Amino acid sequence: MADSFSLMQEQYTKILKKYLEEKNETGLYHAQQFSKKVLENQISPEEVVSLHLDALEKYFPDLPQGVFDSFEFLLEVMMGYGMAYREHQSLRDKQKELETEINVAASMQQTFLPKEIPSVDALDVGVISVPASKMSGDYYHFIKDDNDCIGVAIADIIGKGVPAALCMSMIKYAMDSLPEQRLQPGALLDNLNRVVEQNVASNMFITMMYGSYDPRVHHFYYSGAGHEPGFYYHYDTDTFEELYAKGLVLGIKRDTTFREYHKKVEPGDFIVLLSDGVTECRTDDGFIEREELTRLIRKYKHLPAQEIVDNVFYQLEKLQGFQLRDDFSLIILRRKV
Amino acid sequence: MSVQSNVEVHTEWGIVSARQAGRNLAKELGFSSVDQARITTAISELARNIYLYAEKGEIIIESVERMQSTGRKKGIKITAKDEGPGIKNIRQVMEDGFTTSGGLGAGLPGVKRLMDEFDIDSIAGEGTEITTIKWNS
Numbered sequence: 001m002a003d004s005f006s007l008m009q010e011q012y013t014k015i016l017k018k019y020l021e022e023k024n025e026t027g028l029y030h031a032q033q034f035s036k037k038v039l040e041n042q043i044s045p046e047e048v049v050s051l052h053l054d055a056l057e058k059y060f061p062d063l064p065q066g067v068f069d070s071f072e073f074l075l076e077v078m079m080g081y082g083m084a085y086r087e088h089q090s091l092r093d094k095q096k097e098l099e100t101e102i103n104v105a106a107s108m109q110q111t112f113l114p115k116e117i118p119s120v121d122a123l124d125v126g127v128i129s130v131p132a133s134k135m136s137g138d139y140y141h142f143i144k145d146d147n148d149c150i151g152v153a154i155a156d157i158i159g160k161g162v163p164a165a166l167c168m169s170m171i172k173y174a175m176d177s178l179p180e181q182r183l184q185p186g187a188l189l190d191n192l193n194r195v196v197e198q199n200v201a202s203n204m205f206i207t208m209m210y211g212s213y214d215p216r217v218h219h220f221y222y223s224g225a226g227h228e229p230g231f232y233y234h235y236d237t238d239t240f241e242e243l244y245a246k247g248l249v250l251g252i253k254r255d256t257t258f259r260e261y262h263k264k265v266e267p268g269d270f271i272v273l274l275s276d277g278v279t280e281c282r283t284d285d286g287f288i289e290r291e292e293l294t295r296l297i298r299k300y301k302h303l304p305a306q307e308i309v310d311n312v313f314y315q316l317e318k319l320q321g322f323q324l325r326d327d328f329s330l331i332i333l334r335r336k337v
Numbered sequence: 338m339s340v341q342s343n344v345e346v347h348t349e350w351g352i353v354s355a356r357q358a359g360r361n362l363a364k365e366l367g368f369s370s371v372d373q374a375r376i377t378t379a380i381s382e383l384a385r386n387i388y389l390y391a392e393k394g395e396i397i398i399e400s401v402e403r404m405q406s407t408g409r410k411k412g413i414k415i416t417a418k419d420e421g422p423g424i425k426n427i428r429q430v431m432e433d434g435f436t437t438s439g440g441l442g443a444g445l446p447g448v449k450r451l452m453d454e455f456d457i458d459s460i461a462g463e464g465t466e467i468t469t470i471k472w473n474s
C-alpha cells in the first residue's frame with residue numbers, strides 16, 4: 001500500500017508537471033486515466049488532495065504559503081468524502097458476501113424442487129419455474145403412487161425473494177410430512193392449512209392449487225386455496241375453460257375446508273396450472289390478459305407439453321423485455337391421445 | 338516522551354481544543370498531513386458524541402510506542418471518556434448506516450476505519466470509554 005502510494009505520488013507529480021508545461025488535452029486525458037488508477041488503488045479523496053499538495057510543494061516550492069495552506073484546508077473538507085468512500089468500500093464487501101450467501105441459498109432451494117417429473121404412460125407433462133430474482137417464492141411438487149396416480153401441487157407465496165423462499169421451504173417440509181392425503185386434494189389442503197396457520201408468520205400468505213390425476217380412469221381431482229385459476233383445455237371443441245377452485249388462502253383461518261372438484265379428462269385434453277407471475281406479466285400497456293395466455297398456449301399446442309411451457313415462457317419473457325417482475329411457474333399435464 | 342493532554346469537553350470549544358491538542362501531537366510525532374486530518378476528524382467525532390450525548394467528558398491524547406521487529410513504532414492514542422448515559426446496543430451503533438445523521442460513513446464505524454485500533458466500552462447508565470490508536474507508518 002505504502003509502495004503503491006509513493007508510486008502514485010511519483011506518477012501524479014509527473015503528469016501534473018507535464019500538463020502545466022504543455023497545457024493540452026493529452027495532459028487532461030492522462031489526468032482522467034489517473035483518476036481510474038486512483039480508484040483501483042483504493043486511494044481516498046483526502047489522499048488525492050495530499051498528492052496534489054505534495055506535487056505542488058515539489059514542483060513549485062516558491063508559491064505563496066497561502067496556496068499550500070489552502071490545500072491543507074481542502075484536505076480537511078474532503079475528510080467527509082473520505083469517510084463516505086470508506087463506508088462505500090466496506091458496504092461493497094458486505095454486499096459481495098451477501099450475494100455469495102444468497103447464491104448458496106438459491107442453489108439449496110433448487111434442491112427442494114422435484115429433480116424429475118414422474119412419468120406415466122398416459123400423461124405428457126411440462127414444467128417451467130423461473131424465479132424473478134435469485135430465490136423463488138413459487139413452489140411445485142409432483143408425486144406418483146403405486147397405482148401410477150400423480151399428485152401435483154403449485155404454490156405461490158405472496159411476496160418475493162428471501163422471505164418468500166424461507167416460507168417456501170416450510171411448505172415443502174409440510175407437504176413431505178403429509179403423505180397419507182397426497183391423492184385427496186381437499187384433505188391435503190385442510191391439513192396443510194393447519195400447519196401453515198400454526199407455523200408461518202401471520203403476514204405470510206400462501207396460495208395453492210393441488211390436483212391428483214388417476215390414469216386408470218382419467219379423472220382429475222383438484223382443490224384450491226386462493227390460487228390463480230388455471231385452464232382446462234378441451235381437445236374436441238378446441239376451447240379453454242377456467243380451472244377454478246374456490247378456497248381461502250392458506251394460513252388465514254384454522255378451520256377451513258377445501259372443496260374438491262373433479263374433471264373427466266378425455267384424450268388430448270390438458271390441464272394448465274400457473275402462478276400469478278404468469279398472468280401478472282406486465283408490459284408497458286399493463287398486465288397481459290388471460291386471453292393472451294390462452295392464445296399463446298394454443299399457438300404451441302401441437303408441441304410436447306414441455307415445449308409448450310418453454311415457448312410460452314420465452315414469449316412472455318420477451319414481452320417484458322427479459323425482466324421478470326414476479327416468479328413464474330407454469331405446468332401442463334396432457335392426456336396423451 | 339510521555340506527553341499527555343487532557344481536554345475537558347463540555348462545549349464546542351472543547352471539541353476544537355481537543356482537535357488542536359491532537360493535531361499538535363500528531364505533528365510532533367511526524368504524521369503526514371493526511372493522517373493529521375484523519376486523527377483530528379476522529380477526535381471531532383468522539384468529542385461531538387460526548388458533547389451531544391453525555392453533555393460532558395474528556396478527551397485524553399497521548400503518544401504510544403510499540404517495539405516491533407522492524408524497530409520502534411510510534412503512535413497517537415485518543416481516549417474519549419464520559420459518565421453519560423452509555424450506549425445500550427454497542428453492536429448496533431458499530432454497524433454502518435445506524436448513525437442518526439444518516440450515516441455517509443461518519444460516526445463510530447467511520448472513526449474505526451480512520452484509525453488503526455479501536456476499542457469501546459460502555460455501560461448503560463454509567464458511561465462510555467472509547468480508545469483508538471493511529472500508528473505512524
Ligand SMILES: Nc1ncnc2c1ncn2[C@@H]1O[C@H](COP(=O)(O)OP(=O)(O)OP(=O)(O)O)[C@@H](O)[C@H]1O
Nearest residue numbers: 386387390391421423430436437438443444445465
Ligand atoms: N458518548 C456517548 N454516550 C452515549 N451515547 C453515545 C455516545 N456516543 C455515541 N452514542 C450513541 O451512539 C449512536 C451512534 O453514534 P455515532 O457517532 O456513530 O453516530 P451519530 O452521532 O448518531 O451520528 P454522526 O456521528 O454520524 O453525526 C448515537 O446516536 C448515540 O445514541
Ligand SMILES: [Mg+2]
Nearest residue numbers: 382386444445
Ligand atoms: Mg456521532
